[in-house]
Amino acid sequence: DARVTQTPRHKVTEMGQEVTMRCQPILGHNTVxxxxxxxxxxxxxxxxFRNRAPLDDSGMPKDRFSAEMPDATLATxxxxxxxxxxxxxxxCASGLGTGPLSGNTIYFGEGSWLTVV
Amino acid sequence: AQKITQTQPGMFVQEKEAVTLDCTYDTSDxxxxxxxxxxxSSGEMIFLIYQGxxxxxxxxxxxxxxxxxxxxxxxxxxxSASQLGDSAMYFCAMSPNTGGxxxxxxxxxxxxxxx
Numbered sequence: 542d543a544r545v546t547q548t549p550r551h552k553v554t555e556m557g558q559e560v561t562m563r564c565q566p567i568l569g570h571n572t573v574x575x576x577x578x579x580x581x582x583x584x585x586x587x588x589x590f591r592n593r594a595p596l597d598d599s600g601m602p603k604d605r606f607s608a609e610m611p612d613a614t615l616a617t618x619x620x621x622x623x624x625x626x627x628x629x630x631x632x633c634a635s636g637l638g639t640g641p642l643s644g645n646t647i648y649f650g651e652g653s654w655l656t657v658v
Numbered sequence: 659a660q661k662i663t664q665t666q667p668g669m670f671v672q673e674k675e676a677v678t679l680d681c682t683y684d685t686s687d688x689x690x691x692x693x694x695x696x697x698x699s700s701g702e703m704i705f706l707i708y709q710g711x712x713x714x715x716x717x718x719x720x721x722x723x724x725x726x727x728x729x730x731x732x733x734x735x736x737x738s739a740s741q742l743g744d745s746a747m748y749f750c751a752m753s754p755n756t757g758g759x760x761x762x763x764x765x766x767x768x769x770x771x772x773x
Contacts, residue, residue: 583763583764584749586760632703634703634761636761645759646693647705649702651701652701652702
């Protein structure tokens with residue numbers, strides 16, 4: 542059963558520490574998304590990639606966040622330094638980006654629950 | 659700018675009755691896809707249903723149907739014969755053709771099914 546895999550599932554860290562979240566997209570999917578979910582802001586799109594190239598990272602705070610895809614099987618989201626306001630659930634999702642009219646949906650991982658104290 | 663609006667923060671429905679969750683969207687792109695996702699208390703995001711902007715018929719998937727009114731830019735989700743397990747958060751999402759499959763989400767509607 543193909544699924545998006547995210548690690549870690551839960552992370553508690555101190556303010557100022559570096560946090561790296563990892564995502565393994567579904568094999569064959571060429572589009573990878575990073576979303577952040579909070580009670581106040583809902584689901585925000587932070588960044589997304591097509592064929593490993595970043596297409597849009599305008600939703601991401603540039604000074605402390607970075608997203609990369611070192612290879613087709615791994616996407617990373619890094620926060621350095623972390624702050625309490627970064628506490629949220631971070632979702633990775635992947636899809637076969639042949640276009641929205643194809644009906645290709647995006648599939649979510651289980652999320653990384655981050656708490657910065 | 660692309661935008662999804664879900665105006666119902668919370669909804670109650672009696673078990674076995676039907677319920678409609680509202681979603682309106684804004685895009686200047688003539689080609690787009692519309693999606694609904696369910697997020698139960700466990701936190702996972704579950705894909706429910708898809709509608710393409712050029713589809714002539716409303717999409718249906720089991721007890722889920724999407725009431726697509728293109729001129730009004732609305733894509734309401736209808737759940738028939740509600741079950742207790744339908745209690746969850748529901749998100750409407752849109753993926754316009756321009757922007758390369760970028761998918762944005764509404765704020766969500768929390769559905770409570772009463773026994």
